[in-house]
Amino acid sequence: MLFYLFAILAILSAAYVVLTRNLLYAGFSLLITLLSIAGIYVLLFADFIAVTQLMVYVGGVLVLILFGIMLSSRVHNKSVLSESVNKVWGTLVAGLILVGLSYAILKANVASLPWLQTSEVDVLGNQKSRVQSIGIKLMTDFVVPFELASLLLLIALMGAAYVATEKQNA
Template identity: 45%
Template sequence: MELNDIIFYVFGAITALSALYIMLTKNILYAAFALILTFIGVAGIYVFLGAEFIAVTQVLVYVGGILILLVFGIMLTNRLSGKKVVSPAYNKLMGLIVAAGLFAILFKGILQANFSAMNWIDKGASADSSIPKFGLTLMTDYVLVFEIIGVLLLLALIGAIRIAGNVRKEDKSAV
């Protein structure tokens, strides 16, 4: 077994274990942190599969934007109420049955697939990395769109803080 294979399996194990932790935990903040680890593991798998653009997009959009806002929202909500934010588990048995069924279907499909017959895999493996080209294009041709997305995420964060502040004021006036 080569080093690349070992690293690939490590990323797969990190992804699977953190996804399992998300499924089993009741603490929403810990689940959000585990979701960050899951997305980073998936991005690592994308890199090994030759999809650098999707890996970078995964980290930028999901980990860098959405999950950080989610963690801020959970932490602000937790601070306001003074209690841990937990979610009750419903229908654990049915969820386990559905997850096992989907896993079996996907596993069977992967085992029966003929990946060597796909032409696009050979083309993707022989191509040079597109990350430098993507970065240059992003910072030249699409810099306005990139900055607008950054401002939009900043506004969402400010809005979450503002809403949390309003909730805090309403709680104090109710007492």
């Protein structure tokens, strides 16, 4: 039940980030999205990724974006609004990428990878390495959330770079 609550909250707030023109509201909605994704990680017992999500994305990137928006929101007495874009083409391209990546992930036979087969033997002998097991889990069971988190970081950095640049009038 909690998973569905976090999933619906993440989807709705992410849709609001994309569809709103007010950058400050989009930033706060991104905060809700990132927190609900961290909640999903906790429900998946991926505590390391959940803490990383909170520390890196919410604690660092999002705070930087929100401060950048709030400090530059009133430039020459005009509020910062995003420009209208062709949402049909963006939705179509995003949908095609989602279908292609979903197909590739579902058809991939991750269990038969050679480096995963050799990782059954512990490299440290009788000592157990938590980092090794986290690395194996990140590249097998949690590869999709890990890649989604890296994609969110990339989008956050692109948004911060866009907000930080001044618009050049032609």
